[in-house]
Amino acid sequence: EAGVAQSPRYKIIEKRQSVAFWCNPISGHATLYWYQQILGQGPKLLIQFQNNGVVDDSQLPKDRFSAERLKGVDSTLKIQPAKLEDSAVYLCASSSWTGRNEKLFFGSGTQLSVL
């Protein structure tokens, strides 16, 4: 089966610019996650979607970050304007939502450098 697709793989921008990331989850997976992983740290959940709806966006900096999941499939994450501290790997993951033991499948991530 095809895995989680993400693009771009790398992105370099200057601070105050905007950037967008795209994710296509595994077919049939209802739950989609965006994580931010700063070097040397564990993934930090930014937003979790269940189909079209937002389950958890409590750690999403809503003044600069936005995310949408149209038709319950693809998702985009946008940062506008970017700050230096946004430099990180942005991981998209999906799961079929089997409850407490759900397995997350991760995409290859987007490495963002903000200069």
Place this chain on the structure above:
Amino acid sequence: QKEVEQNSGPLSVPEGAIASLNCTYSDRGSQSFFWYRQYSGKSPELIMFIYSNGDKEDGRFTAQLNKASQYVSLLIRDSQPSDSATYLCAVNKGSNYQLIWGAGTKLIIKP
């Protein structure tokens, strides 16, 4: 206090020995516990999960859970150089089963 704590390492283990990785968590309401492996520059991939007290074995990997002491561990038997990676502990809690992640332990297997 962090919700999920791991020793950052690096933990250096000779090839063929047992590698022991530990994780503690703060919320007694946590329900499921996961070990993910992350190679440098790659994304995390699930190795094992456990939700009952005791041991769970899968090949060379054994997960151990002690809810009374609030720790979970991962043992890797017959360690191989290919096991060198960062091991992330994640804990599932709440009505939406949110995953809380530790910062990971870097494991180095020396030939």
